[in-house]
Amino acid sequence: MTNPKLLLPVTVILAQASALADGGAVQLRKEAGPFVITVFTAPAPLSAGPVDISLLLQNRNGLEPVLDASVSLILRSEASGAEIQARPTREWAQNKLLYAAPVTLAEPGKWQLDVTILRNGERTEATGTIDVARAFEMASSYWSYIAFPPLIIVLFVIRERLIRRKAKR
Amino acid sequence: MDPVAAAVIASWSLDPKLLCLLLALAALYLRGWLRLRIELPRKYTIGRLAAFSSGLLAVLLALASPVDTFGTLLLEAHMIQHLLLIMVAPPLLLLGQPVLPLLRGLPRWIFKDALGPFLGCRELKQLGRTLVHPVVSWLALSAAIIVWHLPRLYELGLHSQAWHGAEHACFFWAAVAFWWPVIGVWPSRPAWPRWAMIPHLVAADLVNTGLSAVLCFSDHVIYPSYQLAPRLWGISALDDQSAAGAIMWVPGSIAFLVPAVILGMRALEPGRARTIRPMPRVKALRVSPRLPWDLLRTPILGSILRFRYFRRCVQAAMLLLAAAVAIDGFFGPQVAPLNLAGVLPWTHWRGLAVIALLMAGNLFCMACPFTLPRDLARKFAPPRYRWPRQLRSKWIAAGLLAGYLWAYEAFSLWDSPRWTAWIILGYFITAFMVDSVFKGASFCKYVCPIGQFHFVHALVSPLEVKVREPAVCGSCRTHDCVRGNHLQRGCELNLFQPKKRGNFDCTFCLDCVQACPQENVGILRVLPGASLREDRPSSGIGRLNRRPDVAALALILVFGAFANAAGMTEPVMLWIHQWHARLGFNSTVPIVTALYAVGLLIIPAILASASGWVSRRWARAGASWKDLTCTFTLTLVPVGFAMWLAHFSNHLVAGWSTAIPVVERFFSRVSPSSFPQAWMPGWLPSLELIFLDLGLLLTLYAAWRVAHRFANGERMALTVMSPWAGLACALYAAGLWIVLQPMQMRGTTMMHGMMH
Numbered sequence: 001m002t003n004p005k006l007l008l009p010v011t012v013i014l015a016q017a018s019a020l021a022d023g024g025a026v027q028l029r030k031e032a033g034p035f036v037i038t039v040f041t042a043p044a045p046l047s048a049g050p051v052d053i054s055l056l057l058q059n060r061n062g063l064e065p066v067l068d069a070s071v072s073l074i075l076r077s078e079a080s081g082a083e084i085q086a087r088p089t090r091e092w093a094q095n096k097l098l099y100a101a102p103v104t105l106a107e108p109g110k111w112q113l114d115v116t117i118l119r120n121g122e123r124t125e126a127t128g129t130i131d132v133a134r135a136f137e138m139a140s141s142y143w144s145y146i147a148f149p150p151l152i153i154v155l156f157v158i159r160e161r162l163i164r165r166k167a168k169r
Numbered sequence: 170m171d172p173v174a175a176a177v178i179a180s181w182s183l184d185p186k187l188l189c190l191l192l193a194l195a196a197l198y199l200r201g202w203l204r205l206r207i208e209l210p211r212k213y214t215i216g217r218l219a220a221f222s223s224g225l226l227a228v229l230l231a232l233a234s235p236v237d238t239f240g241t242l243l244l245e246a247h248m249i250q251h252l253l254l255i256m257v258a259p260p261l262l263l264l265g266q267p268v269l270p271l272l273r274g275l276p277r278w279i280f281k282d283a284l285g286p287f288l289g290c291r292e293l294k295q296l297g298r299t300l301v302h303p304v305v306s307w308l309a310l311s312a313a314i315i316v317w318h319l320p321r322l323y324e325l326g327l328h329s330q331a332w333h334g335a336e337h338a339c340f341f342w343a344a345v346a347f348w349w350p351v352i353g354v355w356p357s358r359p360a361w362p363r364w365a366m367i368p369h370l371v372a373a374d375l376v377n378t379g380l381s382a383v384l385c386f387s388d389h390v391i392y393p394s395y396q397l398a399p400r401l402w403g404i405s406a407l408d409d410q411s412a413a414g415a416i417m418w419v420p421g422s423i424a425f426l427v428p429a430v431i432l433g434m435r436a437l438e439p440g441r442a443r444t445i446r447p448m449p450r451v452k453a454l455r456v457s458p459r460l461p462w463d464l465l466r467t468p469i470l471g472s473i474l475r476f477r478y479f480r481r482c483v484q485a486a487m488l489l490l491a492a493a494v495a496i497d498g499f500f501g502p503q504v505a506p507l508n509l510a511g512v513l514p515w516t517h518w519r520g521l522a523v524i525a526l527l528m529a530g531n532l533f534c535m536a537c538p539f540t541l542p543r544d545l546a547r548k549f550a551p552p553r554y555r556w557p558r559q560l561r562s563k564w565i566a567a568g569l570l571a572g573y574l575w576a577y578e579a580f581s582l583w584d585s586p587r588w589t590a591w592i593i594l595g596y597f598i599t600a601f602m603v604d605s606v607f608k609g610a611s612f613c614k615y616v617c618p619i620g621q622f623h624f625v626h627a628l629v630s631p632l633e634v635k636v637r638e639p640a641v642c643g644s645c646r647t648h649d650c651v652r653g654n655h656l657q658r659g660c661e662l663n664l665f666q667p668k669k670r671g672n673f674d675c676t677f678c679l680d681c682v683q684a685c686p687q688e689n690v691g692i693l694r695v696l697p698g699a700s701l702r703e704d705r706p707s708s709g710i711g712r713l714n715r716r717p718d719v720a721a722l723a724l725i726l727v728f729g730a731f732a733n734a735a736g737m738t739e740p741v742m743l744w745i746h747q748w749h750a751r752l753g754f755n756s757t758v759p760i761v762t763a764l765y766a767v768g769l770l771i772i773p774a775i776l777a778s779a780s781g782w783v784s785r786r787w788a789r790a791g792a793s794w795k796d797l798t799c800t801f802t803l804t805l806v807p808v809g810f811a812m813w814l815a816h817f818s819n820h821l822v823a824g825w826s827t828a829i830p831v832v833e834r835f836f837s838r839v840s841p842s843s844f845p846q847a848w849m850p851g852w853l854p855s856l857e858l859i860f861l862d863l864g865l866l867l868t869l870y871a872a873w874r875v876a877h878r879f880a881n882g883e884r885m886a887l888t889v890m891s892p893w894a895g896l897a898c899a900l901y902a903a904g905l906w907i908v909l910q911p912m913q914m915r916g917t918t919m920m921h922g923m924m925h
Contacts, residue, residue, distance in 0.1 A: 096176035145858035
């Protein structure tokens with residue numbers, strides 16, 4: 001048995017466990033410097049626990065996606081002051097126009113979001129606030145797997161009755 | 170290529186579940202198509218195969234390609250996705266005439282035993298006919314298209330993965346029903362004449378056209394999400410909506426009207442009606458009896474397995490690996506994630522062993538390195554004694570197994586390379602000493618706890634070393650499979666092939682395969698768990714379901730699976746440490762010892778005894794408590810195995826890459842600058858839940874079948890099995906809870922880094 005310090009990596013592992021699809025709900029849309037920044041979060045509605053944060057950077061002129069920037073995020077809980085840093089990348093994103101990163105929002109409430117973009121030596125910053133709901137029960141996302149055995153049992157019962165009915169005829 | 174275009178093309182969202190489903194369907198269809206092509210070559214042409222494959226590809230494009238990824242940003246991409254699901258994939262799949270190939274592609278037992286009663290059911294046939302009736306299917310598709318394009322429902326689909334899936338399922342299945350009478354899927358009989366499909370298609374096009382027009386000509390954005398979405402390349406939401414309407418209108422109309430024109434031209438062909446021959450009756454559905462599939466008769470793998478020195482080669486490789494692990498364990502860094510002894514046995518070997526049990530059989534014992542040195546020593550000094558009669562049971566092994574499970578948790582064996590190395594060395598010494606004194610494979614049969622783990626769980630494996638044709642053994646007088654001959658020793662575990670049932674005590678050594686002069690022993694495919702229901706004596710074992718030692722072993726393994734996995738969950742770890750602090754012990758060993766004594770020995774014994782007692786009260790006269798308890802305990806093995814599988818596959822998948830730097834360090838003797846961290850893919854909990862689901866179902870099925878032996882009639886069988894079914898469901902619930910808890914990733918750098 002090991003000491004409880006191990007629980008922290010446990011949480012980090014859980015954060016990584018959920019490779020959520022990027023995109024999702026639009027949380028923030030801002031024009032900053034030469035960019036139009038759109039921040040998405042998944043799942044929708046956003047709840048405490050493992051989430052996926054992704055950004056779309058577009059040029060202000062023509063709204064062409066920007067793919068060669070370096071993006072970093074800082075999330076700060078307004079309630080507890082807890083801080084999370086992340087570095088979204090296009091490699092992590094399914095939609096390769098986006099920069100995505102998985103993070104774990106440990107608590108519900110308002111979180112301040114600071115976005116920093118570095119491109120061609122220029123630094124652009126944007127801030128906003130996102131609302132995080134209470135964590136949903138993990139079991140609810142796996143309901144189909146939990147419902148599978150009862151479904152098969154019902155089908156089995158029907159099958160047995162059909163066999164019996166055929167035998168009676 | 171333009172980087173933006175390259176990024177768009179690379180934006181695939183490959184879901185392993187979808188890929189597995191499509192690959193399974195493709196494999197089933199191909200298998201059935203190959204069989205049917207022999208019987209009905211004119212009906213099952215290459216074109217049918219191509220159509221079905223293209224249909225699957227269309228589904229993949231719809232649900233995994235950039236069309237899906239960009240569906241939330243661009244309505245036109247979303248519209249293409251819907252067209253693929255409604256107008257491309259279903260007709261292509263149905264042109265492949267998939268009913269018979271998919272049925273014939275299924276394993277015989279699923280087709281005949283599981284689906285057979287449903288396929289013959291009158292009401293279901295009638296329901297099927299109703300669903301694909303032109304009027305019903307037209308109404309269904311029209312309703313699906315209209316209702317899901319209502320702004321409120323469309324928005325629901327955009328904001329929820331589950332509702333989006335439901336929307337796609339509605340489109341796809343309504344479209345399958347719609348296209349069914351148009352294509353005339355065999356062997357169903359058409360409700361209306363072919364020409365009547367022309368108004369069916371035209372009427373569907375009218376609905377499609379009406380909806381397209383609304384999208385095209387609306388002066389406001391109908392779906393607010395697209396108004397909020399960032400506009401890519403400056404395309405406005407309204408332009409996007411008009412483009413989506415145009416896509417729905419033009420290609421949609423083509424999809425409906427071209428088949429209508431083709432049907433019209435065919436209807437006008439002179440004399441065509443007379444040339445249509447009646448369809449052949451369902452001769453193709455008849456299933457001819459075949460010999461079970463034999464791994465040893467597969468082209469390349471079979472030859473390799475039959476090679477006389479194959480086992481020795483694998484054992485030698487495993488011996489070298491074990492030596493490397495032991496050396497590193499003794500002399501390498503005493504940090505588990507940096508040491509071969511901290512990574513290979515606990516993360517990789519255990520995971521691969523249970524996957525081998527699931528996919529094939531007891532491959533670990535086949536490759537066991539521990540018996541190789543004693544085999545070499547026996548060449549010079551053969552053992553003289555027989556294993557004492559009083560000890561010919563599994564009690565010693567069961568005790569060692571319980572002790573091992575306790576020690577693993579109490580002393581964190583996984584975290585100590587030196588302890589791991591001592592265990593390996595101890596194993597070699599014990600195997601060598603036991604088998605130097607006693608004849609046969611006494612160590613494997615009566616002592617080895619790892620062997621017992623594999624013997625018990627191989628009862629649910631899909632392959633079995635078995636006689637190919639029993640009639641051939643009827644005339645055998647030499648019994649080489651068990652006695653051996655001058656070239657090859659016989660089975661050291663005394664399993665006489667013609668009377669062997671199941672995989673219990675079988676080490677997959679293939680000595681019997683090599684010894685049989687008739688080449689009548691193979692590795693045959695069997696129904697997983699079939700031997701759990703056996704009530705016949707097996708050679709070298711007796712009646713498995715009447716042996717308390719085997720029942721005790723099974724019980725320890727079943728409950729050990731849950732105790733072992735629970736020990737690495739956050740709530741259990743916290744609980745142990747709370748009690749540790751509260752009671753003021755120096756270590757957690759006393760608490761773990763108490764937990765294991767209760768969880769591994771006392772609770773299982775009480776629950777099994779009580780369940781046996783309850784079953785006895787309801788069973789027919791003559792059934793003893795001992796028989797009932799031993800028999801039903803074995804039926805719990807699948808749910809326990811499922812937990813082991815979920816647990817060990819979790820470690821294997823999350824930590825598979827941890828071996829690479831450790832192996833590099835072992836050979837270069839230089840510590841790498843970085844170590845890969847454990848990473849758990851999103852699909853892993855789903856896979857673990859599937860294992861648990863299947864384990865529970867197999868346990869319940871085995872219990873149901875076994876219950877009939879102790880009951881007169883189905884109602885009585887249900888009551889007899891009910892306490893065991895309740896126990897299995899409780900274990901399943903515990904498994905669900907464990908899988909959904911945060912897990913400690915043992916044997917990874919991340920874990921260790923945080924420890925210190």
